[in-house]
Structures are given as structure tokens and as C-alpha cells.
Amino acid sequence: MPEDVSALHLILTGDPALLAIVRLSLIVSLSAVILAALIGVPFGALVALTRFPGREGVVVVLNALMGLPPVVVGLLVYLSLSRSGPLGSWGILFTPQAMVIAQTILVAPIIAALTRQTIEDLWAEYRDELTAMNVGPIVRVATLIWDARFSLVTTLLAGFGRAAAEVGAVIIVGGNIDGFTRTMTTAIALETSKGDLPLAIGLGMVLIAIVVAINALAWTARRAGERMAG
Amino acid sequence: MSMRAPSTDLPISFEDVSVTAGAVTILDRISLNLAAGSPTVLIGPNGSGKTTFLRTAMGLIAPARGRITWGGQENTPPVRRAIVFQRPAMLRRSAAGNVRYALKAAKIPRAEHAARLAEVLALVGLEGFGERAARRMSGGEQQRLALARALARDPAVLFLDEPTASLDPAATKSIEDVVRAIASRGIKVVMSTHDLGEARRLAGDIVLLHRGRVIETAPATAFFISPRTEEARKFTAGELLI
Numbered sequence: 001m002p003e004d005v006s007a008l009h010l011i012l013t014g015d016p017a018l019l020a021i022v023r024l025s026l027i028v029s030l031s032a033v034i035l036a037a038l039i040g041v042p043f044g045a046l047v048a049l050t051r052f053p054g055r056e057g058v059v060v061v062l063n064a065l066m067g068l069p070p071v072v073v074g075l076l077v078y079l080s081l082s083r084s085g086p087l088g089s090w091g092i093l094f095t096p097q098a099m100v101i102a103q104t105i106l107v108a109p110i111i112a113a114l115t116r117q118t119i120e121d122l123w124a125e126y127r128d129e130l131t132a133m134n135v136g137p138i139v140r141v142a143t144l145i146w147d148a149r150f151s152l153v154t155t156l157l158a159g160f161g162r163a164a165a166e167v168g169a170v171i172i173v174g175g176n177i178d179g180f181t182r183t184m185t186t187a188i189a190l191e192t193s194k195g196d197l198p199l200a201i202g203l204g205m206v207l208i209a210i211v212v213a214i215n216a217l218a219w220t221a222r223r224a225g226e227r228m229a230g
Numbered sequence: 231m232s233m234r235a236p237s238t239d240l241p242i243s244f245e246d247v248s249v250t251a252g253a254v255t256i257l258d259r260i261s262l263n264l265a266a267g268s269p270t271v272l273i274g275p276n277g278s279g280k281t282t283f284l285r286t287a288m289g290l291i292a293p294a295r296g297r298i299t300w301g302g303q304e305n306t307p308p309v310r311r312a313i314v315f316q317r318p319a320m321l322r323r324s325a326a327g328n329v330r331y332a333l334k335a336a337k338i339p340r341a342e343h344a345a346r347l348a349e350v351l352a353l354v355g356l357e358g359f360g361e362r363a364a365r366r367m368s369g370g371e372q373q374r375l376a377l378a379r380a381l382a383r384d385p386a387v388l389f390l391d392e393p394t395a396s397l398d399p400a401a402t403k404s405i406e407d408v409v410r411a412i413a414s415r416g417i418k419v420v421m422s423t424h425d426l427g428e429a430r431r432l433a434g435d436i437v438l439l440h441r442g443r444v445i446e447t448a449p450a451t452a453f454f455i456s457p458r459t460e461e462a463r464k465f466t467a468g469e470l471l472i
Contacts, residue, residue, distance in 0.1 A: 126319055126321070128290070128315055129315070129318065129321070130335075132312070132313045132315075133332060133335040133336070133383070134308050134309065134335060134336075135335050139335070143321070143331075147321060147322040147323070150322075227363070228324070229324065229327070229363055
């Protein structure tokens with residue numbers, strides 16, 4: 001098919017427009033995953049290890065937020081960052097920063113909910129031993145996060161998958177501005193609607209290749225780590 | 231780990247101790263003294279309260295009535311006590327990593343870690359296993375690693391909850407050898423078993439529990455030759471205690 005050939009050509013020749021789009025997508029999604037992990041892992045661990053009134057409700061809400069619709073998040077962030085919104089003075093609507101914020105909001109609940117489950121399961125297994133060893137609360141949390149690290153890598157991958165694949169939030173708060181806020185997913189949507197199938201297919205291939213490559217890398221690291229630590 | 235002066239954790243004294251879970255009484259008004267010396271072995275049928283007794287003596291369960299003192303003091307943190315659970319959880323680290331974790335948790339000075347690690351691994355017969363992933367070791371090896379981890383804390387008293395349950399005879403023998411080695415170092419061993427043969431082989435003293443009560447306590451030789459109670463006679467004769 002001619003479109004496929006053109007798409008491959010774009011990839012193989014390192015088309016600058018395509019590379020810029022790929023680069024921005026990776027920066028936005030990876031930044032969002034890092035920020036979401038900094039929020040979600042400690043929060044998930046906290047919910048896993050503490051008992052307070054309404055905890056069950058927090059767990060249910062956290063799990064439900066994993067299914068947060070990207071367009072709704074996009075809309076809320078848009079309203080907050082628009083000139084008349086509460087954070088309008090930041091002036092970052094239609095910038096990559098706004099896209100990072102929207103994706104962080106989408107990914108943080110996924111990381112928090114999955115971390116909560118992982119840490120809670122491991123705590124059920126470790127509780128007696130750590131209590132008998134007289135381990136204090138801070139070391140306890142650190143131990144559980146460290147020992148759950150291989151499962152938490154999968155959690156981060158789930159978050160990255162969500163960020164890299166979503167289009168609804170970034171298109172609303174980023175605006176899909178050529179050369180500035182255009183990501184792989186928004187470009188695919190746009191190019192397809194314009195009928196520029198080679199670029200759309202090329203970007204689709206790159207997107208899938210990146211997701212597969214990152215997962216393969218994480219898998220290899222996990223297997224190597226598990227061989228060492230069990 | 232050499233012979234030490236008696237620790238502040240001994241004797242452990244149960245004074246009219248009851249432990250309940252909801253409406254169920256698991257330990258029923260137990261008064262008992264665990265002093266330094268040869269191993270004390272708890273025997274009794276399943277559900278008699280052996281595990282709860284060990285956890286309570288370790289300080290992991292608070293009694294609903296009565297009081298427990300360790301070396302005359304209440305509410306002492308479990309610094310010189312250690313326990314090996316029936317199904318010990320291995321931390322997701324190497325065998326050596328598990329022992330090092332226990333050394334750190336017990337606040338043993340870092341300079342002593344390497345020597346103590348080598349010492350406890352040798353004591354349980356796991357020399358050369360240090361770099362193995364703990365969770366990939368066999369059941370018997372994990373049980374010995376759990377013993378090494380407990381010994382790393384330099385305990386004055388060591389609680390063992392059915393340490394040989396579900397192990398084959400060879401693995402059982404190696405655990406029993408370790409228990410003897412531990413006891414010979416002056417560490418007070420308090421262990422449970424439902425294996426009368428094991429109780430005969432290891433016990434200095436016997437505590438027979440039934441339905442949460444202490445039925446009989448006696449030196450092992452006396453207990454097996456001339457049990458004083460009907461329950462003890464039945465149990466040692468291999469009859470069912472229901």
C-alpha cells in the first residue's frame with residue numbers, strides 16, 4: 001500500500017516534524033508518569049497501611065477514578081487554566097505544561113489505586129515479621145515499597161500506557177498546535193481527519209513501537225531484578 | 231553470639247492471662263513462668279492455643295485480662311526476643327539480604343554485620359546460600375533462613391511455632407539440630423509442636439495446652455513417664471484429646 005510505504009519513508013528518513021511530535025509526546029507522558037508516581041505511590045501506600053473512618057469509601061473512589069474519562073479531565077483542567085478560571089493567572093493553557101497537568105491527573109489515580117492494592121497484599125504477608133522485628137512505621141513503608149518494586153514497575157507501565165495513548169485531555173488543554181503542543185495521538189486524529197494517512201500511519205507505528213519497547217525494557221529489568229531478589 | 235548474662239527479658243511471667251477474639255476465649259486464665267534453661271515445648275491438639283500463646287509471650291497480642299512481664303517489666307519492646315512463625319514470610323531479597331535486614335532492624339552496629347551474618351548462616355547450615363533469592367529456596371531452607379534471621383537479633387529468648395510442620399524427616403532433623411545448637415548457646419527456646427516424638431527429643435520442660443488452658447507443666451522426663459493428669463495420659467498415649 002502506498003500509504004504504508006510513505007509512512008515507513010517518514011520514519012526511516014527521520015522526518016523532523018515527525019521526530020518533534022514523538023519527542024513532545026514522550027516528554028509530556030513521561031513527565032506526567034513521574035509526577036503521578038511521586039503523588040500516587042506514597043498516597044496509595046498511606047491508604048494501604050492506615051485505618052481511618054471512610055477508608056473503604058476512599059478505596060472505592062480511588063478505584064473508580066482509574067476510569068476517569070480523559071475528555072472530562074481535559075475539560076476541568078481547561079476551565080481551571082482558562083483566563084477566567086482559578087488558575088488562569090498561570091497563563092499555561094495551550095502549553096505542554098497544561099498537558100502534563102491533565103495527564104498527571106489522569107494517571108495519578110491509576111498509580112495510587114494499583115499501589116494501594118499491591119502494598120496492602122504485601123503488608124498482609126509481611127505484617128507479622130515486621131512487627132516481630134520491631135520495625136517502625138517509616139522503615140515499614142520504605143520496606144514495602146522497595147520489596148514491591150517489581151509490581152510497582154508494572155503499575156508505572158499501566159500509567160504510562162494510559163498517558164501515551166490518550167488523546168481527549170491533551171487535545172483540549174494543549175490545543176494541538178503544530179510544532180508546540182502536537183503529540184502523536186492528537187496528530188493521528190488530525191491527519192486522519194485531513195486524509196494525510198501516511199503521517200497518521202507512521203505516527204501510529206511509532207507510538208506502538210515505543211509502547212512495546214518501553215514495556216520490553218521494563219520486563220527485562222524486572223526479570224533480571226527478580227532473579228537476584230526472588 | 232556467645233553465652234550471655236541473663237537478659238532482662240527472662241523470666242517471662244504469665245499472671246492469670248486470658249486472650250480473646252470477639253466472644254471466643256483462646257487462652258483461658260494462664261499463669262506460667264518461662265525461665266532461662268533448656269527448651270520449653272508446648273504440646274496440645276490443633277486449636278489448643280499454642281500459636282496464640284507464643285504470640286502473646288512474644289508481645290504481639292495484648293491479653294484481655296491478666297498481665298505478662300518480661301524480666302519483671304510490662305510492655306517492654308521485643309528487643310531481646312525473636313519468633314519464627316509457622317509459615318515465615320521471606321522478604322523479597324537474597325538470603326543474606328534477609329539476615330542483614332534483621333540486623334539493621336535490631337540496630338546491631340554495622341561493623342558487626344558481616345561477622346554475624348556469616349555466623350548465623352553457618353549455625354543454620356546455610357553457608358554459601360547467601361546470594362540465593364530467599365523466596366526461591368525450599369521449605370526447609372526457608373525455615374532455616376527464618377531461624378538465622380531470628381538469631382541475627384541476638385535474642386535471649388526464641389519462640390518457634392511448629393518449626394518442623396510440613397517438613398520431611400531429613401529437613402526436620404536439620405532443624406532439630408539447629409534448635410539444640412541454639413539452646414546450647416544459652417538462648418531460651420520456647421517452641422510448639424504437635425509431634426510427640428519431637429517433644430521427647432528436644433524438651434527440657436513440657437507445657438500441655440488444651441482448649442486454651444494449661445493442663446500440665448512438668449520436666450519432660452517426668453511428663454512422659456508419669457503424667458499427672460488424665461488429659462496428659464491420653465495425649466502421651468496417642469489417644470485423641472477432643
